[in-house]
Amino acid sequence: MNVPAAWYLVLAALLFGVGCFGFLTRRSAIIMFMCIELMLNAVNLTFVSFARTLSDVGGQVSVFFVMVVAAAEVTVGLGIVVAVFRRRTSTSVDELSELKG
Amino acid sequence: MIAYAFPSLAVFVVCALMTLGGALGVLLVRNPVHAALSLILSLFGVALGFLAQQADFLAAVEIIVYAGAIVVLFLFVIMFLGIDRHSHREVEPLAGQRFLAALGVGIVVLGVIALIASSHWVSGVPSVSTNGVPLAPGSGNITQIGDAVFTTYLIAFEATGALLLIAVIGAVNLARKERPRVGEEVA
Numbered sequence: 001m002n003v004p005a006a007w008y009l010v011l012a013a014l015l016f017g018v019g020c021f022g023f024l025t026r027r028s029a030i031i032m033f034m035c036i037e038l039m040l041n042a043v044n045l046t047f048v049s050f051a052r053t054l055s056d057v058g059g060q061v062s063v064f065f066v067m068v069v070a071a072a073e074v075t076v077g078l079g080i081v082v083a084v085f086r087r088r089t090s091t092s093v094d095e096l097s098e099l100k101g
Numbered sequence: 102m103i104a105y106a107f108p109s110l111a112v113f114v115v116c117a118l119m120t121l122g123g124a125l126g127v128l129l130v131r132n133p134v135h136a137a138l139s140l141i142l143s144l145f146g147v148a149l150g151f152l153a154q155q156a157d158f159l160a161a162v163e164i165i166v167y168a169g170a171i172v173v174l175f176l177f178v179i180m181f182l183g184i185d186r187h188s189h190r191e192v193e194p195l196a197g198q199r200f201l202a203a204l205g206v207g208i209v210v211l212g213v214i215a216l217i218a219s220s221h222w223v224s225g226v227p228s229v230s231t232n233g234v235p236l237a238p239g240s241g242n243i244t245q246i247g248d249a250v251f252t253t254y255l256i257a258f259e260a261t262g263a264l265l266l267i268a269v270i271g272a273v274n275l276a277r278k279e280r281p282r283v284g285e286e287v288a
Contacts, residue, residue: 010214011113011120018125022124028133030175037140041167044151044159052154057236060242071170072261072264072267076268079271085182
């Protein structure tokens with residue numbers, strides 16, 4: 001008997017938790033991006049597990065779209081990081097506090 | 102206690118170790134280059150999970166797109182900017198942020214796991230995206246994905262194409278050096 005899909009769901013939940021914690025605590029914008037990728041991958045794993053459990057290919061198609069959007073997001077996000085780094089010579093999000101009242 | 106087939110159990114254990122080990126690496130390592138390499142490990146673990154769950158095409162795409170393109174982009178930016186071997190300030194600007202983050206994440210993850218444990222997902226409702234045809238085993242579902250993308254999800258597919266184009270143009274525009282235009286006065 002194969003490993004039940006619920007195990008993969010738990011694994012995805014843990015992966016999402018790790019990514020979320022990293023996003024909330026790390027300071028470097030690039031590391032925060034990597035943590036976003038971890039969270040997106042956790043959700044992808046969930047989609048694939050449900051696609052298998054419910055025997056519906058729609059979950060896998062969703063993962064396909066999530067990957068495309070993640071690629072676009074990383075492109076723009078890293079562009080912003082480069083643009084900010086030009087002005088501030090740092091990628092620490094703490095130092096971007098000019099809008100603070 | 103149900104005995105699971107050894108191969109699937111071994112695949113799951115390896116997948117879990119790779120995924121969570123890589124994720125913890127991203128979280129804990131100081132050097133951003135090492136964090137990117139840990140991310141690759143984690144992504145390979147996720148790809149293994151895809152393979153084990155009959156998503157062959159997505160496993161390949163995961164490695165090609167994520168490990169091959171996205172992480173390379175990360176590494177490129179890290180090396181292009183030459184940042185930052187020295188870690189950021191250790192002082193927390195928000196008091197107790199780490200603790201609160203751990204608490205919130207812990208509550209959410211435990212809640213989700215409890216939900217998974219107490220729910221029955223298999224509803225018996227036939228598939229929507231493929232007109233009731235169930236997921237084909239093995240690599241047979243690549244055909245199904247192709248059919249679904251170009252029929253049921255055609256508009257979404259076109260929209261993602263437009264999104265990618267916009268993202269490329271936006272990224273080029275963002276990363277471009279500001280340069281005074283010809284004929285414009287340099288202030």
